[in-house]
Amino acid sequence: MQSLPLSRYRRLRSWLPFDRLADKFYGVLVLASMTPLLVMIGFLLFAPQNWQPERLLGWTTAATLLALGLSIWLTHALLAPVTLARLALHAYRREQRLLPLPLDLDGEAGGLLNDLRATMETCERQRQIFAEQADWAFREKSSPLLDGQGAPRRRTGGATTAPLF
Numbered sequence: 001m002q003s004l005p006l007s008r009y010r011r012l013r014s015w016l017p018f019d020r021l022a023d024k025f026y027g028v029l030v031l032a033s034m035t036p037l038l039v040m041i042g043f044l045l046f047a048p049q050n051w052q053p054e055r056l057l058g059w060t061t062a063a064t065l066l067a068l069g070l071s072i073w074l075t076h077a078l079l080a081p082v083t084l085a086r087l088a089l090h091a092y093r094r095e096q097r098l099l100p101l102p103l104d105l106d107g108e109a110g111g112l113l114n115d116l117r118a119t120m121e122t123c124e125r126q127r128q129i130f131a132e133q134a135d136w137a138f139r140e141k142s143s144p145l146l147d148g149q150g151a152p153r154r155r156t157g158g159a160t161t162a163p164l165f
Contacts, residue, residue, distance in 0.1 A: 031070070082109075087099065089116070
């Protein structure tokens with residue numbers, strides 16, 4: 001489910017070699033808005049002498065619908081990393097499950113997924129520490145992460161200041 005949109009995104013990023021995701025959207029917007037105009041100009045330049053206006057209207061309408069469909073398809077492909085980030089956040093929030101995120105994307109999309117991965121891994125580490133603390137709270141022994149007064153142990157160099165047990 002996640003590989004198909006990302007494969008389209010990977011192909012598309014070579015066609016639109018902009019770094020920023022917004023610039024890629026602008027490229028799609030220019031393509032979609034200019035296609036009907038280019039078809040109209042081409043038809044007027046290469047049309048026979050006795051052309052009917054209905055044919056121009058038909059070609060322009062077809063070009064407009066084709067440009068609309070192409071721009072929707074391209075926009076969907078460009079939004080694939082954002083959709084994947086949304087799915088990863090949803091899976092983590094609902095199920096505490098970390099989805100594997102790709103490491104090979106560049107530009108803003110790659111930065112978004114790298115930052116999201118780092119943030120979710122940090123949250124997962126903190127969640128595990130808090131779960132361990134809650135587990136230790138119901139035992140008779142004190143936590144190895146806390147000192148005698150219940151405060152977190154301070155690290156100096158490579159060792160903690162208070163003994164672990």
